[in-house]
Amino acid sequence: MTARELDGGRFVRQANRFTGTITADGEGGYPAEPGRYRLFVSLACPWAHRTLIVRRLLGLEEAIPVAVVDPIRDERGWRFPEPDPVTGATFLSELYLASDPGYEGRYTVPCVWDTVTGRLVTNDFPAITIMMGDAFAAFRSPGAPDLYPAELREEIDELNGLVYTTVNNGVYKAGFATSQDAYEEAVEALFATLGRLEERLASRRYLFGDRLTEADVRLYPTLARFDAVYHGHFKCNLRRLADHPNLWGYARDLYAIPAFGETTDFDQIKRHYYVTQRDINPSGVVPRGPLLDWTAPHGRNRVGGSGDHRS
Known part of the structure; x- marks a missing residue:
C-alpha cells in the first residue's frame, strides 16, 4: 500500500x-x-x-x-x-x-x-x-512539561483519534480525493471538527485547559499549514484558520512558544507542497500569500490560565 x-x-x-x-x-x-x-x-x-x-x-x-x-x-x-x-x-x-x-x-x-x-x-x-x-x-530538562500525563491519557487519546482522522489526515483526504463524494465527505468532517475545537477553545487556553499536552502538539502542525497550504492547495476552503477566532488565537499562542514557532518554516512548507505535489499543482508555482501576522497579539493568556512555556 x-x-x-x-x-x-x-x-x-x-x-x-x-x-x-x-x-x-x-x-x-x-x-x-x-x-x-x-x-x-x-x-x-x-x-x-x-x-x-x-x-x-x-x-x-x-x-x-x-x-x-x-x-x-x-x-x-x-x-x-x-x-x-x-x-x-x-x-x-x-x-x-x-x-x-x-x-x-x-x-x-x-x-x-x-x-x-x-x-x-x-x-x-x-x-x-x-x-x-x-x-x-x-x-529531559528540569521543569519540562509532562505532555502525556497518566490521568489524562484516555481523554487525550480519544481527542487525538478524532483530530487525526478528520483534521491531521482529513486535509489529505480532501486534497487527494479523486471523487466528489470522497472530497465532500472529508471536507465536511474536517470543518465539523474544527467547529468543535473552536468551541472547546472558547473557555480553555489549550485543549486540556492551562497545560500543554500531546494533543496540542498534534493539532498545531496542521493549523500552521492550514491557510498557507491546505486552504488552497488541498481545497479545504470552506473557511480559513483566520476565520476561526479561537483557533487562530490559539495557533498564534502556540507559535509564540519557541518550541513551536522556531520549528515552523513556512518557506519550506510551501515549497514542499506546491513544488513536490505536481499532480495537484502541475506548474509548481508557489503562491506568495497568504500574508498572515503570526506574531500579532493573541490574547489567549486571558483564557484558562497563564500557560508559561518558554522552551
Whole structure:
C-alpha cells in the first residue's frame, strides 16, 4: 500500500513498516541512550514537525540528534542537502533499504535510526513523540512539561483519534480525493471538527485547559499549514484558520512558544507542497500569500490560565 492508494476515490495512508520501541530499560533491544539514535525529519512534514516540537519542549536536543532532509522530494524520495555525516546516506531510501532490502513503500519522515545496529527503529510517527517523553524521561530538562500525563491519557487519546482522522489526515483526504463524494465527505468532517475545537477553545487556553499536552502538539502542525497550504492547495476552503477566532488565537499562542514557532518554516512548507505535489499543482508555482501576522497579539493568556512555556 502506498501513501496515494485510493479506495473509491478516498485517500488511504500507508501503514508504518518499522515499529520498534526505544525503552528506558532497553526491553526489546533498544535502550534509551543519549546520542545513540538519529531522528530524521523534514521541516515541511507535519508528522515530523511534531517530533521537533516535543524534542525542544523536553530539552532533548543533545540526547536525540536530528538530521533534516531537503523539502523538495522527487521519485527517489527525500534527499539530504549533503550526505548525512553519520550514515553517509544521500537519500533517506538508503536507510530504509539497509534496514529492509525488500521494502517497497514510500520512504517517510519522521523516522529514527539506531547508530549501533545500523537500522531503522521506527517510522511509526504517532508513537515517536510518546516514546520520546517516556523512554527519555531521565534526560529531559528540569521543569519540562509532562505532555502525556497518566490521568489524562484516555481523554487525550480519544481527542487525538478524532483530530487525526478528520483534521491531521482529513486535509489529505480532501486534497487527494479523486471523487466528489470522497472530497465532500472529508471536507465536511474536517470543518465539523474544527467547529468543535473552536468551541472547546472558547473557555480553555489549550485543549486540556492551562497545560500543554500531546494533543496540542498534534493539532498545531496542521493549523500552521492550514491557510498557507491546505486552504488552497488541498481545497479545504470552506473557511480559513483566520476565520476561526479561537483557533487562530490559539495557533498564534502556540507559535509564540519557541518550541513551536522556531520549528515552523513556512518557506519550506510551501515549497514542499506546491513544488513536490505536481499532480495537484502541475506548474509548481508557489503562491506568495497568504500574508498572515503570526506574531500579532493573541490574547489567549486571558483564557484558562497563564500557560508559561518558554522552551
